Amino acid sequence: MKKIFSVALLAAAAAFCSLAFAADEKAATKSEHVMYSSADLKWGDAPPSLPAGAKAAVLFGDPGKAGPFTIRLQIPAGYKIPAHTHPTDERVTVISGTSQFGMGPKFDEAAAHDLAAGGFVVMPAGMQHFAGSKAGCVVQIESTGPFEINYVNPADDPRGAKK
Numbered sequence: 001m002k003k004i005f006s007v008a009l010l011a012a013a014a015a016f017c018s019l020a021f022a023a024d025e026k027a028a029t030k031s032e033h034v035m036y037s038s039a040d041l042k043w044g045d046a047p048p049s050l051p052a053g054a055k056a057a058v059l060f061g062d063p064g065k066a067g068p069f070t071i072r073l074q075i076p077a078g079y080k081i082p083a084h085t086h087p088t089d090e091r092v093t094v095i096s097g098t099s100q101f102g103m104g105p106k107f108d109e110a111a112a113h114d115l116a117a118g119g120f121v122v123m124p125a126g127m128q129h130f131a132g133s134k135a136g137c138v139v140q141i142e143s144t145g146p147f148e149i150n151y152v153n154p155a156d157d158p159r160g161a162k163k
Contacts, residue, residue: 041057043074064145077139081132082152095139
């Protein structure tokens with residue numbers, strides 16, 4: 001059950017990254033040394049592949065390109081990411097607040113697990129999962145790009161139905 005919860009958390013976080021981030025031009029690459037304090041992060045709207053309302057900050061790499069990346073997502077209270085999958089593994093750490101994660105083909109409040117600050121989830125490529133937050137949170141997502149999010153139910157995709 002914990003694996004499922006962890007996988008769902010990571011996937012949800014990765015979903016936020018599905019590109020179109022307001023990427024900071026100074027986001028680190030593997031050949032640069034960069035340090036950020038919380039005040040240094042450049043937050044922008046999360047990509048259109050995620051429901052409206054979340055904010056994203058790129059810390060390392062470029063989620064739209066091949067290679068490793070790290071992002072943070074600010075998730076507002078009441079936010080939900082419907083069930084989806086990713087073609088790559090995701091690793092998610094809850095930085096602050098509490099996030100919900102679950103596995104399965106639809107968002108199911110009864111099957112969701114709460115993960116508080118310091119919690120960690122790994123979701124393997126292809127796992128159906130969902131995520132959200134009742135009271136708001138910040139999560140950090142690490143994965144390999146190019147990042148993609150594929151909704152289980154195409155009607156849930158905020159970009160409109162994919163063809």
